[in-house]
Amino acid sequence: MYVAVKGGEQAIDNAHAWLAESRRGDVAIPELSVAQIREQMALAVGRVMAEGSLYDADLAALAIKQARGDLIEAIFLIRAYRTTLPRFGASRPVDTGAMAAIRRISATYKDLPGGQVLGPTFDYTHRLLDFALAAEGEAPVAPQAAPVGPVPRVTGFLDREGLIEPEPACDDPPPDLTREPLDLPAGRALRLQSLARGDEGFLLGLAYSSQRGFGRTHPFVGELRIGEVMVEVEIPELGLCVAIGAITLTECETVNQFTGSKTQPAQFTRGYGLVMGQSERKAIAMSLVDRALRWQELGEEDSGAPVQDQEFVLMHADNIQATGFLEHIKLPHYVDFQSELELVRRLRASAAQEAAE
Template sequence: MYVAVKGGEQAIARSLEHLAEARRGDTAVPELTLKQIREQLRLGVARVMQEGSLYDEELASLAIRQAAGDMLEAIFLLRAYRTTLPRFGYTLPLDTSAMRVRRRVSGTFKDIPGGQVLGPTYDYTQRLLDFGATPPAAAVLADAPLASPMPRVLDLLDAEALIERIEPGSDPEPVDLTREPLMFPADRATRLQNLARGDEGFLLGMAYSTQRGYAESHPFAGEIRMGEVDVVVCPEELGFAIEIGSITLTECQMINQFHGGNGLPPQFTRGYGLCMGEGERKAMSMALVDRALRCDELAEPNYAPAQNQEFVLSHSDSVEASGFVQHLKLPHYVDFQAELSLLRTLAAQHAADSDEPLLSAVGGQQS
């Protein structure tokens, strides 16, 4: 008797047991503590927080452990948890100009007020595997305290009126994409929100395509800064602002060439990227894609994938993409049966029309 679909309940239970065993691995090896993950895999933790849209290093570490290091699964776990959290209120806009900077580089000027600060970066490691045990890190002594707040490079250009000016407070109140569906056309605040939680790999590929002629925008890395920013709320019942903590952010401001158009004079334009934690690759990719998506506003020809907002924004989310790609492993045999029956009809018709004998491999109608 054919019973392949029976026993789903037991099959799932067994699969969960196998999964738990595989996740834990050799029990003679101690289990990772959340503290170890948080301290020693901090960039992974940052990515899970960014794309999980939830700044909580402890929960992100838990998600990574539970997902056995599968970052997309960990992001999904964090998102599904985030859905259930009540909203107590909204913070004031974060002020990245007041960031306590730990890293800050600019590709546009040799030297800048406040200086170039490399900070903790893999940029100048030589990518040689370190076969020895990791030596205990010596505490790094700062040469001198960094200027705080550190002026932004783009503000220096702004003083010369060579870069587009975006007035503070000129943005409309943003929609919350985790509460409202994405609608098209989407304004810039909505697009940035989508990109901020977008998949790093997808954004990286999109950004790369703009550098290879698909929406060339002549970018310069105006400034990349990373450090801590205070989070401030202003509860209605208190009537004054209070600081509730600080978070690590990475911000990228790209400067892009623009020869003028749509009533705007020739000037530099901006592409913006921001993400939670240390995530320079992500912030830079986001800034390039943000700039490409501004093509209509700047009356640039709109032809490349990275400029197509429906294409970019509808496909940037790893949780959506991963779910839908992988749903193909669910049973589809009802529809497949419908297609089989249609194909047999069409094949029989084709054979009758062309007077050719039916290939049994194609039309093998069984009885």
């Protein structure tokens, strides 16, 4: 039970008005448009779409604007809006092998069919502030190149020689994490869903921990590709599939060592990451965590590392759940605190009395 606070509703209304004023900032400066955010903050928009489980760049940009750039708050807004949308059906699995890639690299093979395509990346920048951007001049025009694809998968080269495990089977049909609560232990399909919309920073920390020895996962990036894939839905009445649009995805397949077991020869194993938008850091981290969580099915020993603990990873990866549980302590807990305050006072008084005796 909370102590009633008089005037609370008026105070909340005032806080909302102040928030709107703070969001707008100096009215002498032109206001950011949703289109500007969508086009010029594409990586932030991609993260909000991925972790919000809703592919709509305009809505993600609107959420970023409303949240004043707080991406977790924007993800919260998108997820809340998503619950209001009707479902008309389910799309077919997308074919990432047919991706029209704008970026496609491999750390395992230098010469690839289709070539290494650097694409738009920060990898080769000097990480120096570009003060020319402050002048708000026109952007340089990049050479135009057509996306590549379809191109063969790098893991296919190893697969032909039997040097990598066969593609692990997934649950059929896969469960839907957005409609059913997470149930542990979770199959790989459900784990991948959870990781795909998990917090990027959390997954990055887990992936880094595994590289440092807490989980023994230090893979090669077999292939990283970014590009558009077609989304198709089946129309049972017509007996055909219809393409309803294209979405941008980032896919990462990692190649990991495996010394073998009594039943399996030495070979490479797979880690997998797939994320909406351009988010290669998240896709790579996801693939490392995916591989670390597969230790049981591969017959490996439990190292006790957090990244190999399914409950630890999956129950803490969701930033919206984490935010709700963390920020609820800002709410009034007056009665709870008063009871603990009285307890501390009694304990101190008892200790003082015993010391006096």
